[in-house]
Amino acid sequence: METKVIRSHRRRRTVSARFADGIIYIYAPVGISDEKLTEVIKNFKRRFERRKLKKELNIKENLNEVAQRLNKKYFGGKLKIESIEYAANQDKIFGSCNYRRGTIRISHRLAEMPQWVRDYVIVHEMVHIIQPNHSKSFWDIVSQYKLAERARGYLIAKGFEPEAESDIEI
Ligand SMILES: [Zn+2]
The missing domain is CATH 3.30.2010.10 (Metalloproteases ("zincins"), catalytic domain)
Incomplete structure (x- = not known):
């Protein structure tokens, strides 16, 4: 799954994400550390992948x-x-x-x-x-x-x- 990070000055602490057209869009504050961002991306990726897998399995069977x-x-x-x-x-x-x-x-x-x-x-x-x-x-x-x-x-x-x-x- 491809990820795109959008950094925003308006965001203070929270990171959010949405999934559209096979891409995970991550909205993050400008000041977030690379380490934290990597961890957050990993978690969102896992969550979206699981959601996708669940959907696929239930469609298939x-x-x-x-x-x-x-x-x-x-x-x-x-x-x-x-x-x-x-x-x-x-x-x-x-x-x-x-x-x-x-x-x-x-x-x-x-x-x-x-x-x-x-x-x-x-x-x-x-x-x-x-x-x-x-x-x-x-x-x-x-x-x-x-x-x-x-x-x-x-x-x-x-x-x-x-x-x-x-x-x-x-
Ligand atoms: Zn049992």
Whole structure:
């Protein structure tokens, strides 16, 4: 991503940015140090790149369709999912579920993994809508997905922590 820095005398301390036509425009005060500016550019770049990635992944693949297929197969089509989409800021957790809202986010890292691993994560997060914990009853439902154990092993090997409670949003 190309960046263009616009320095302004009117700006005192704050730096802002906007993204247009593939270019990141950075608006910075004249007095900002090069070191600070480099850091700020790096952060904005990361933020815009993640936003772009998220958009691209969700255009490429409609996770709602995947979730509805899994809903029919494992929940008799009865599970209420408000929304499901890829997120680009989940590096350490494979996904997350806000069970109150019925919203699910899936890590961008799953987009590059085999479909059966991604489907496992989707099923895992879907079960959290009715079981917001990692209790025995939670795993009983999850294990209806036949490749659950294998998928968990796969995710551990990729550095994810399948037992962490961090995928449950409170
Ligand atoms: Zn979980």
